[in-house]
Amino acid sequence: MKLTILGSSGSVGAPTNPASGYLVTVDNSPALLVDIGPGVLGSLQRFHDPCDAHVVFSHLHADHCLDFPSLMVWRRYHPHSPAKGRNLCFGPSGTLSHLGPLSADSPGEVDDMSDTFAFAPWRAGEAHIIDRLSVVPFEAVHPVEAYCLRITEHTSRKTIAYSGDTGWTDQLVECARDADVFLCEATWCAGEGDFPPDMHLTGAEAGRAARLAGAKRLIIVHIPPWGDEEATLAAARAEYDGPIEVGRPGQVIEF
Template sequence: MELTILGCSGSVAAPGNAASGYLITVDNAPAVVMDLGPGTFAPLQELANPSEADVVFTHLHADHCLDLPSLLVWRRFHPELAAKGRNLCFGPERTPVHLGRLSANGDEVDDFSDTLAFAPWRHGQTEILGKLNFTPYEVDHPVEAYAFRVEHTATGSSLCYSGDTAYTENLIEAARGVDYFFCEAGWGPDGNDKPIGMHMSGGDCGRAAREAGVGTLVLVHIQPWADKEATLEAARAEFDGEIIVGEAGMEFEI
């Protein structure tokens, strides 16, 4: 499987880097979009037909889901590439209401079941999307939020995407032994004196990668104002494996 970073800027989009969104592609299976934050729909169009992709959400904060209305417009109204059927959509329980309000014309809720078949995540319950197994793990964030363990059913290759979370044992279980760990470092190099139950620092990411025994750590969700090099060094102090600072457009063969 191949993962492309559509955007990985933390909390807000940055010049040249949209907010959170990732595309997973596998031969002869639907593509899967993990999160669809502001600005991610544009690079998605360059890589896949949005009308043929499944979409999954870690949580419903705006920086992870705000481009869904654009996806719905494309799927419904594109003159040549409109969706010919429904694709899968997974997310927190409130996804249809929360995101349906974003794409509605007024106070009502836009029922997008005409083009996306929604089901809510259940902690530890694996869902099959094409040739991929997605297992959600509840994590520590102010809203219902999940990390994903993703495994290719044929090859066994694996990745974990943390979504947004503070350090939690569930995240370690989600990432246990994966080839690539895409982990949020929303507090930059140092999370001291920051609110608890929100995000992770570079040091937290390195510790989680070490305890989970991952292959490669990819630091993502770093805010535009944070020091990326210091965040990287904080992760290196905890993890001696390969560490990459994620950037928009990066591709990973997994």
Template sequence: MKLTILGCSGSLGAPGNPASGYLLSPDDGSSVIVDLGPGTLAALQEIQNPADAHVLFSHLHADHCLDFPSLMVWRRFHPELKATQRHRCLGPAHTPVHLGRLTADEPDDVDDFSDTLEFTAWRHGHTETVGGVEVTPFTASHPGEAYALRMQDPVSGKVVAYSGDSADHPNIVAAARGADLFLCEAGWGPTSEGKIMGMHMSGEEAGRIAAAAGVKRLGLVHIQPWTDKEATLAAARTEFDGEVILGEPGMVFDV
């Protein structure tokens, strides 16, 4: 199983780094897009046909989903590479309405994208098979309906965990338990002291969760463009003795 970072800038894109988006490539040859923030579709085009993938959304804030309308254009209208099958789309319950409004032609319309994607709403703790990976959502602590995702290869047992956007919460530890790779947001930088509650984590908290969950590798992502990345990395390392990596666009992890 392979994980490619399409973009991992926090809250908005940064120069040379799109907002949140990841490509999971299970060993069976399928492809799974995990979030699709601004700029990530262009990065995906450099790797594969964007129409040849399932789509997962941790939540529907703009920095995690705003390239969806462009994906619909590609899937429906590309002269050579448009979708030839329906893929699965999983996300919060309001995904068809929220994203349908983004792709509709009129202000009050909701585009029905079921012609090209089959939607299923997340249910906390309920595992879904998506391509060649088993995905289990865990309710996260973030404004709106949001989830952390545990993605497991059913043959090898290897696990990639993704916090999505979330403040520190026991569910994040559960999602990451024993993960081979844990991608954890650190949007507040080195520390969450003085920051808004119930929204994001810091490098310090990401390291603490990684230690509590017993993960093998920790990747810090969703760091905002104005934040000191090196200080965030150092803070994570004070709490976690394992390997800690600053996420960067184009990084590929073999799991």
């Protein structure tokens, strides 16, 4: 099982780091693309064929989904290697109505993407089988319908937990329970400021979630370009004494 960080910048892209996008690959199976924010499609081309990946969305804020219309262009109109068939797509219930107008030909139309993706909405707490992976969505705390995602490879039982965007919730801890790798957002960094409630996590909360879940490795993501990475790490380390780092674009984790 391999995890490639395509982009991990928080809320907006950074000069050398796209917004949210993560690639999960296993042998003899299409890849799984988890979120596809601005700049992620370009990064994806360095590592994997964009036509050979299922797509899942944690939620539909722009920094997690805005390269999807470009992926549709690639899959449909690439002059040499368009998609040969359909892949799966899972996301919040409004995924088609939210993203469909962005790739439709005319105002007022909705592209149902059924020629290149088979879409189904998440059902919280239920395992969704995607080839050799199972993905279980857990309800997140965010201003829009949003999910934390637990991704498990069937044979090895290796697990990646991904917070998506969320405020503190016990569901996050359950999602990350005993995970081999825990990708956790820390948008509020060291927690110094007057932040809106029920939206994002601090570094300390990311560390606390990893500790309570018994996660084996914590990778902090979704730090905005203006955020203080070292202060965020310090806050997380005060709560969690396991391996911890900031996720970098192009980073590949095999386990």
